[in-house]
Amino acid sequence: MKGRYKVALVLLVAAFGIGVLATLVHGHTIAVLQPKGPVARQELNLMILAVSLMLIVVLPVFALTIGIAWRYRATNTKAAYTPDWDRKRSLEILWWAIPGAIISVLAVVTWVSSHALDPYKPLSSTTPQMTIQVVAMDWKWLFIYPNSDIATVNFVEFPRNTPVDFNITSDAPMNSFWLPQLGGQIYAMPGMSTQLHLLAYGDGSYNGMSANISGVGFSGMTFVAKSVSNADFTSWVNSVQMKNHPLNASGYAQLAVPSSYNARAYYSSVESGLYDGIIMKYMVPGAADPDVNMSVMPSMSGSSMAGMK
Numbered sequence: 001m002k003g004r005y006k007v008a009l010v011l012l013v014a015a016f017g018i019g020v021l022a023t024l025v026h027g028h029t030i031a032v033l034q035p036k037g038p039v040a041r042q043e044l045n046l047m048i049l050a051v052s053l054m055l056i057v058v059l060p061v062f063a064l065t066i067g068i069a070w071r072y073r074a075t076n077t078k079a080a081y082t083p084d085w086d087r088k089r090s091l092e093i094l095w096w097a098i099p100g101a102i103i104s105v106l107a108v109v110t111w112v113s114s115h116a117l118d119p120y121k122p123l124s125s126t127t128p129q130m131t132i133q134v135v136a137m138d139w140k141w142l143f144i145y146p147n148s149d150i151a152t153v154n155f156v157e158f159p160r161n162t163p164v165d166f167n168i169t170s171d172a173p174m175n176s177f178w179l180p181q182l183g184g185q186i187y188a189m190p191g192m193s194t195q196l197h198l199l200a201y202g203d204g205s206y207n208g209m210s211a212n213i214s215g216v217g218f219s220g221m222t223f224v225a226k227s228v229s230n231a232d233f234t235s236w237v238n239s240v241q242m243k244n245h246p247l248n249a250s251g252y253a254q255l256a257v258p259s260s261y262n263a264r265a266y267y268s269s270v271e272s273g274l275y276d277g278i279i280m281k282y283m284v285p286g287a288a289d290p291d292v293n294m295s296v297m298p299s300m301s302g303s304s305m306a307g308m309k
Contacts, residue, residue, distance in 0.1 A: 173215065
C-alpha cells in the first residue's frame with residue numbers, strides 16, 4: 001500500500017505543477033508562437049520540427065526510466081534479474097542508431113534552415129523593399145528612415161507585405177534587436193552595421209525589445225512596430241515631416257544621454273549621414289570622445305559603408 005501512496009503522491013504533484021503552469025500561461029501571448037510574418041512562421045515550423053524529433057528520444061527515455069524504476073523496485077520480488085542485457089549487441093545498436101539518425105536529420109535541417117533564414121538574405125517579394133536604420137542606445141531605440149528623411153524613437157512603422165531591410169548598429173554597449181512575431185534577433189554592435197530582413201503579413205502592432213542585457217535600463221528598452229497600409233504609411237510619414245522637430249548633431253547628443261522607459265519621439269528631418277557617422281566614430285581614433293563634434297562625422301557616404309556590413 002505504501003508504494004501505491006507514493007505513486008499517487010507523485011501523480012498529484014505532477015498534476016499540481018501542470019495546473020500551475022497552465023494558469024500562468026493562460027491569457028498571456030507567447031509571441032514566438034504567434035508569427036505574423038514569413039520569417040517568424042518558418043522559425044516556428046523549425047522549432048516544432050526540432051522539438052518533435054528530439055521527443056522521439058526524450059519521451060521513451062522518461063517512460064523507460066519510470067517503468068524500470070517501478071518494475072525493479074525493492075518490493076517487487078517477481079521482477080526477473082537479467083544482468084546480461086548490457087552485452088546485447090542488437091540493443092546497443094538500436095539505442096545508438098536512433099539518436100544518431102535523429103542527429104543526422106537535425107544536422108541537415110540546421111544546414112538548410114541556416115541558409116534559408118540568413119538575416120542578410122533579402123526576402124522574395126514583388127514589392128520593393130524599404131530600408132530602416134536602427135541605432136541601439138542607452139536605453140532606447142532610434143529608427144531612421146533615410147528615404148523619407150525622418151526618425152523616431154521607440155516606435156517604427158512600415159507598410160504591410162513590404163520587405164523591410166533593417167540596418168542595425170549601436171551607439172552604446174552591444175545589444176540585440178528582436179521582433180519576436182516577425183523574426184529572430186540580431187546583434188547591434190558599435191562600429192558595425194548588421195542586417196535583418198523582415199516582413200509583416202497584415203496590419204498590426206508588434207512588441208519589440210532588447211534581447212541582450214545592457215545595463216540598468218535594459219528592462220525599459222522596448223519599442224512598438226506597426227504595419228499599416230501603404231496609404232496610411234504615406235499619411236503617417238507626411239504627418240511626421242510636418243512636426244518641425246529636426247534631429248541634428250546637438251539634438252542627437254541630447255538623445256544619446258542614458259535614459260530608459262522613453263516616450264515615443266518623432267523627428268521631421270535627420271542630419272545627413274547620421275547613421276554612418278555613428279558607426280565611424282567608433283572606427284576613427286578619438287572620434288568616440290564626447291568632446292569631438294559629431295557634426296564632422298556624418299561625412300561618410302552610404303556606398304562607402306556598404307563594404308563594412
